[in-house]
Amino acid sequence: MDFMKKFSIPMSQPDITDEEREAVAAVLRTNYLSMGPYVLEFESAFEKFIGCKHAIAVNSGTAGLHLCVRSAGWKDGDWVITTPFSFVSSTNALLFERITPVFVDVDPNTGNIDPEQVAAAVQDLSESKEKAKQWLPSKGFSSDGELKGILAVDIFGQPAAYEKINKSAKTYHLKVIEDSCEALGAMYKDQHAGRLADYGVFAFYPNKQITTGEGGIVITDCDEDAEMVRSLRNQGRAPGDTWLDHSFLGYNYRMDEMSAALGVVQMKRIHQLIQDREQVATWYKEDLSNMDGIECPKAEPTTTRNSWFVYVIRLQPGLDRSAISHRMTALGVPVRPYFSPIHLQPYMREKFGYVPGKYPVAEDLGRRGLAIPFSGKMTREQVQEVASVIRQSL
Numbered sequence: 001m002d003f004m005k006k007f008s009i010p011m012s013q014p015d016i017t018d019e020e021r022e023a024v025a026a027v028l029r030t031n032y033l034s035m036g037p038y039v040l041e042f043e044s045a046f047e048k049f050i051g052c053k054h055a056i057a058v059n060s061g062t063a064g065l066h067l068c069v070r071s072a073g074w075k076d077g078d079w080v081i082t083t084p085f086s087f088v089s090s091t092n093a094l095l096f097e098r099i100t101p102v103f104v105d106v107d108p109n110t111g112n113i114d115p116e117q118v119a120a121a122v123q124d125l126s127e128s129k130e131k132a133k134q135w136l137p138s139k140g141f142s143s144d145g146e147l148k149g150i151l152a153v154d155i156f157g158q159p160a161a162y163e164k165i166n167k168s169a170k171t172y173h174l175k176v177i178e179d180s181c182e183a184l185g186a187m188y189k190d191q192h193a194g195r196l197a198d199y200g201v202f203a204f205y206p207n208k209q210i211t212t213g214e215g216g217i218v219i220t221d222c223d224e225d226a227e228m229v230r231s232l233r234n235q236g237r238a239p240g241d242t243w244l245d246h247s248f249l250g251y252n253y254r255m256d257e258m259s260a261a262l263g264v265v266q267m268k269r270i271h272q273l274i275q276d277r278e279q280v281a282t283w284y285k286e287d288l289s290n291m292d293g294i295e296c297p298k299a300e301p302t303t304t305r306n307s308w309f310v311y312v313i314r315l316q317p318g319l320d321r322s323a324i325s326h327r328m329t330a331l332g333v334p335v336r337p338y339f340s341p342i343h344l345q346p347y348m349r350e351k352f353g354y355v356p357g358k359y360p361v362a363e364d365l366g367r368r369g370l371a372i373p374f375s376g377k378m379t380r381e382q383v384q385e386v387a388s389v390i391r392q393s394l
């Protein structure tokens with residue numbers, strides 16, 4: 001396993017201080033390890049930071065996405081447009097409800113879902129069973145399904161093109177979920193990621209901008225949706241239900257108090273945490289942008305703030321990524337191919353009959369992307385060392 005290997009520069013690193021350690025220890029001296037005051041405090045810190053009406057903490061980003069899907073009312077057999085270039089949980093949240101993910105290829109610069117293709121797909125899937133076929137998979141879906149929504153993902157900390165996505169959605173009364181799990185702190189036209197659609201979701205695994213160990217949060221401005229998400233995370237208990245009353249089929253997706261206490265302290269430090277990551281990304285750009293054979297990430301003009309989640313370089317076409325990765329690893333620098341497109345995962349090929357070639361841009365980015373060590377704790381010297389190892393390995 002990767003985590004057993006000792007690298008002097010880790011792939012990623014959480015930024016934890018004594019204040020976080022003390023906050024978690026303090027919870028353990030109380031009787032409230034779950035459903036106590038810290039979850040509420042964590043949620044209100046988010047409402048303030050994002051500027052949204054409701055933030056509902058859950059125990060993972062995936063759980064948050066699942067609750068948004070349930071709250072949106074998307075059901076068995078429905079079709080939802082989404083991206084093949086993402087972490088699998090954005091698509092899995094649809095599969096949990098037996099919804100068909102209808103993939104649309106991505107923009108070659110950002111890796112985010114292509115808004116022009118979304119517009120075409122929305123029209124075809126809504127208006128014509130015949131034209132819908134070109135967007136649907138070859139098998140494994142309900143042919144009398146209907147298009148119900150869009151699930152977009154803010155890849156690597158850069159928001160997707162929501163102005164166009166929301167416009168397409170509005171024409172056909174579709175709901176939009178923003179998977180902003182990689183984009184806490186990012187801004188699209190000076191608006192916070194997470195509140196660019198009907199629902200937003202953040203995640204707090206240790207490699208994210210802030211961590212709670214495991215955790216996530218759902219963002220919405222709609223009172224009814226917030227009530228439903230709160231109920232579903234807590235075993236389907238509606239307001240007024242007692243511990244053993246369950247109005248809906250729900251889940252235990254609650255965040256515990258130790259995680260929330262950790263999150264409260266991380267949110268106090270959020271501006272610094274994001275700034276530190278930005279500094280490391282700036283150093284990488286200084287050292288890498290003129291290196292032959294690789295491309296650095298670029299931000300769109302609509303991204304008024306990029307919030308760095310990972311640092312993914314792209315190798316020039318024709319370079320052997322696996323040989324380069326081996327050389328870098330041998331020189332003590334861990335790397336990861338990023339992402340392996342969702343439609344080519346074994347369970348997706350089996351269910352929907354996908355073969356390579358269907359989403360060429362996502363596949364090309366998937367073949368050429370290499371995540372290099374990244375965290376806000378990296379020093380100038382470590383960045384230089386990674387850059388020098390890349391140069392030697394190319």
Ligand SMILES: *Cc1c(COP(=O)(O)O)cnc(C)c1O
Nearest residue numbers: 060061062087089181182203205
């Ligand atoms: C991290 C992440 C998630 C959620 O991950 P969890 O491990 O469930 O918290 C969802 N979508 C994307 C794109 C992510 O990067």
